[in-house]
Amino acid sequence: MEMSKAELASAAAVTGGQTQELMGAEVLVKALQAEGVKYVWGYPGGAVLYIYDAFYKQDTIQHVLVRHEQAAVHAADGYARATGDVGVALVTSGPGLTNAVTGIATAYMDSIPMVIISGQVPTAAIGLDAFQECDTVGITRPIVKHNFLVKDPKDLALTMKKAFHIARSGRPGPVVVDVPKDVSFKKVTYSGYPEKVEMRSYNPVRKGHGGQIRKALQLLLNAKRPYIYTGGGVLLGNATNELRTLVDMLGYPVTNTLMGLGAYPASDRKFLGMLGMHGTIEANNAMQNCDVLLAVGARFDDRVIGNPKHFAQNERKIIHIDIDPSSISKRVKVDIPIVGDVKDVLTELISMIRESTTRPDAGALASWWDTIEGWRSKDCLKYDRGNKDVIKPQRVIETLWNMTKDTDTYITSDVGQHQMWAAQYYRFDEPRRWINSGGLGTMGVGIPYAMGIKLAKPDSEVFCVTGEGSVQMCIQELSTCLQYNTPIKIVSLNNRYLGMVRQWQEIEYSGRYSHSYMDALPNFVKLAEAYGHVGMLIERPQDVEPALREARKLKDRTVFMDFRTDPTENVFPMVKAGMGITEMLLGSEDL
Numbered sequence: 001m002e003m004s005k006a007e008l009a010s011a012a013a014v015t016g017g018q019t020q021e022l023m024g025a026e027v028l029v030k031a032l033q034a035e036g037v038k039y040v041w042g043y044p045g046g047a048v049l050y051i052y053d054a055f056y057k058q059d060t061i062q063h064v065l066v067r068h069e070q071a072a073v074h075a076a077d078g079y080a081r082a083t084g085d086v087g088v089a090l091v092t093s094g095p096g097l098t099n100a101v102t103g104i105a106t107a108y109m110d111s112i113p114m115v116i117i118s119g120q121v122p123t124a125a126i127g128l129d130a131f132q133e134c135d136t137v138g139i140t141r142p143i144v145k146h147n148f149l150v151k152d153p154k155d156l157a158l159t160m161k162k163a164f165h166i167a168r169s170g171r172p173g174p175v176v177v178d179v180p181k182d183v184s185f186k187k188v189t190y191s192g193y194p195e196k197v198e199m200r201s202y203n204p205v206r207k208g209h210g211g212q213i214r215k216a217l218q219l220l221l222n223a224k225r226p227y228i229y230t231g232g233g234v235l236l237g238n239a240t241n242e243l244r245t246l247v248d249m250l251g252y253p254v255t256n257t258l259m260g261l262g263a264y265p266a267s268d269r270k271f272l273g274m275l276g277m278h279g280t281i282e283a284n285n286a287m288q289n290c291d292v293l294l295a296v297g298a299r300f301d302d303r304v305i306g307n308p309k310h311f312a313q314n315e316r317k318i319i320h321i322d323i324d325p326s327s328i329s330k331r332v333k334v335d336i337p338i339v340g341d342v343k344d345v346l347t348e349l350i351s352m353i354r355e356s357t358t359r360p361d362a363g364a365l366a367s368w369w370d371t372i373e374g375w376r377s378k379d380c381l382k383y384d385r386g387n388k389d390v391i392k393p394q395r396v397i398e399t400l401w402n403m404t405k406d407t408d409t410y411i412t413s414d415v416g417q418h419q420m421w422a423a424q425y426y427r428f429d430e431p432r433r434w435i436n437s438g439g440l441g442t443m444g445v446g447i448p449y450a451m452g453i454k455l456a457k458p459d460s461e462v463f464c465v466t467g468e469g470s471v472q473m474c475i476q477e478l479s480t481c482l483q484y485n486t487p488i489k490i491v492s493l494n495n496r497y498l499g500m501v502r503q504w505q506e507i508e509y510s511g512r513y514s515h516s517y518m519d520a521l522p523n524f525v526k527l528a529e530a531y532g533h534v535g536m537l538i539e540r541p542q543d544v545e546p547a548l549r550e551a552r553k554l555k556d557r558t559v560f561m562d563f564r565t566d567p568t569e570n571v572f573p574m575v576k577a578g579m580g581i582t583e584m585l586l587g588s589e590d591l
């Protein structure tokens with residue numbers, strides 16, 4: 001059942017233009033239809049049964065029954081990251097909501113547009129320690145862009161309109177709508193979904209200040225060592241074309257944060273790789289040594305700038321484009337703040353460059369590029385490629401990239417070493433193809449992200465790169481993958497360790513491996529089979545490529561590939577805690 005947004009919206013209209021008497025739950029479903037929602041990931045319970053009943057009576061929205069509420073939110077979040085639409089999840093009161101908290105916080109930290117509908121005990125019971133009651137508004141307040149408790153069914157339609165508007169506008173983020181059971185049960189006169197919404201206190205700025213953009217232009221065109229540092233905001237603002245145009249016009253070096261990978265094509269020479277704690281030498285050195293830095297939709301995260309005192313040692317002028325004024329000069333003081341939507345601001349900047357008679361200083365730029373090429377020639381991502389005894393995790397990712405680079409492919413990951421290797425060795429050339437948790441760093445997102453994406457993109461290949469630790473945090477969703485026929489390919493880099501923890505213990509705790517070795521792992525091949533899928537065990541380097549090839553052939557099946565990788569491998573480069581971003585460890589010889 002594939003419905004267009006227009007068909008969905010018409011399902012939401014009031015029959016014959018008349019008003020209708022509807023239950024709150026039915027109004028809620030109409031609201032979702034009017035918003036063009038195609039999928040809702042959820043899990044039922046007492047407080048949401050009227051809402052589930054309303055779902056039963058409609059056939060435009062597909063509800064996906066997950067196996068744990070955390071995964072409902074992650075799946076809807078993955079869908080939102082890949083499509084740009086608002087992801088929607090539905091959970092019951094009490095434990096349903098508390099299970100969803102990790103998912104909500106994950107989306108919040110990465111600014112992902114979502115609406116999470118939670119059931120609540122009846123209004124009269126709120127505050128009375130009712131069965132499955134929890135203070136949803138209180139619990140979620142620090143991890144949402146906004147939240148609502150709907151006390152009257154008459155407010156439902158407008159509240160939903162506001163929730164979607166807040167979630168997707170400005171700096172996106174998750175919005176929780178808490179619906180008491182009686183509010184979903186009571187009847188109300190429905191006269192259609194509001195066409196627009198006005199909130200006097202909420203008006204995000206889209207257009208940047210012309211004077212500030214002009215100042216930025218002057219700085220940029222007069223730079224001797226310019227650098228463009230871009231982040232998740234470019235993807236969230238769908239501004240990759242504008243970014244590419246800008247970089248091509250100027251010929252300046254560019255880097256992406258972990259959240260921004262794909263905003264600029266990784267295979268282009270002007271791309272220096274990811275920067276930060278596990279960034280490349282050339283990306284980090286350029287950050288430290290540039291004289292003008294253009295930050296675009298990136299928030300100077302601590303994993304990106306390292307020790308702030310070290311970062312401040314070199315003088316550079318900073319221009320920062322961000323839609324959220326509170327993101328500007330939060331961690332690093334900037335010289336030219338530009339509050340606005342990245343697409344609007346870049347468009348204006350590009351047209352000013354076109355009109356300007358000033359051109360970048362070609363001589364200075366050539367010598368800056370020479371310096372950068374010197375750094376790049378150190379080839380900091382080299383590893384023991386020819387090893388025939390043990391599978392190097394980097395090799396799995398490189399092989400995957402080589403095989404899939406000409407196909408529309410989505411890569412999700414969990415959190416740990418495998419995540420960093422995926423970010424370093426898979427070259428993302430397109431936006432919204434790299435889906436991972438950066439800000440919260442939530443283990444367990446990989447499978448739910450992949451299944452959320454596969455539903456929306458059935459013709460694309462979806463791989464989940466994971467570790468044997470992370471994958472067990474939402475492994476139950478293999479069952480959901482079977483029920484809803486979302487065939488994903490799981491690439492588990494099984495090093496028998498909580499590898500990222502082990503790496504820190506090796507480097508920062510003198511090799512005291514406290515509780516980072518995981519014994520008694522399940523037989524993942526049998527586990528995959530028990531869930532109705534295909535399992536594969538890959539132990540030798542020469543089997544990596546054939547295994548991936550075979551798995552890809554099984555288009556309609558979910559395949560779990562258990563790659564036994566080198567348990568001692570570490571992620572390099574690495575900036576240790578408290579160090580500056582150019583003080584990198586490049587390999588085990590530096591330990």
Ligand SMILES: Cc1cc2nc3c(=O)[nH]c(=O)nc-3n(C[C@H](O)[C@H](O)[C@H](O)COP(=O)(O)OP(=O)(O)OC[C@H]3O[C@@H](n4cnc5c(N)ncnc54)[C@H](O)[C@@H]3O)c2cc1C
Nearest residue numbers: 231232233237257258276277278297299323342438439441
């Ligand atoms: C194990 C691990 C290791 C990590 N190592 C690294 C690392 O080495 N390097 C690295 O980069 N990260 C790393 N991270 C991720 C890091 O923690 C941060 O999540 C990441 O650096 C933040 O990326 P960002 O600055 O692009 O911000 P995001 O969180 O993507 O924020 C986006 C910014 O853009 C703004 N914005 C949103 N929409 C718009 C719009 N339309 N217009 C304008 N602005 C907009 C927002 O207000 C926000 O300020 C690591 C994470 C983990 C879990």
Ligand SMILES: Cc1ncc(C[n+]2csc(CCOP(=O)(O)OP(=O)(O)O)c2C)c(N)n1
Nearest residue numbers: 416417418441443467468469470498499500
């Ligand atoms: C929910 C959660 N708990 C704990 C952590 C801390 N943590 C970060 S990476 C990591 C190890 C991950 O192990 P695995 O999935 O096997 O990946 P590897 O690092 O071995 O590739 C841990 C425990 C986390 N990020 N998320």
Ligand SMILES: [Mg+2]
Nearest residue numbers: 467468497499
């Ligand atoms: Mg591991």
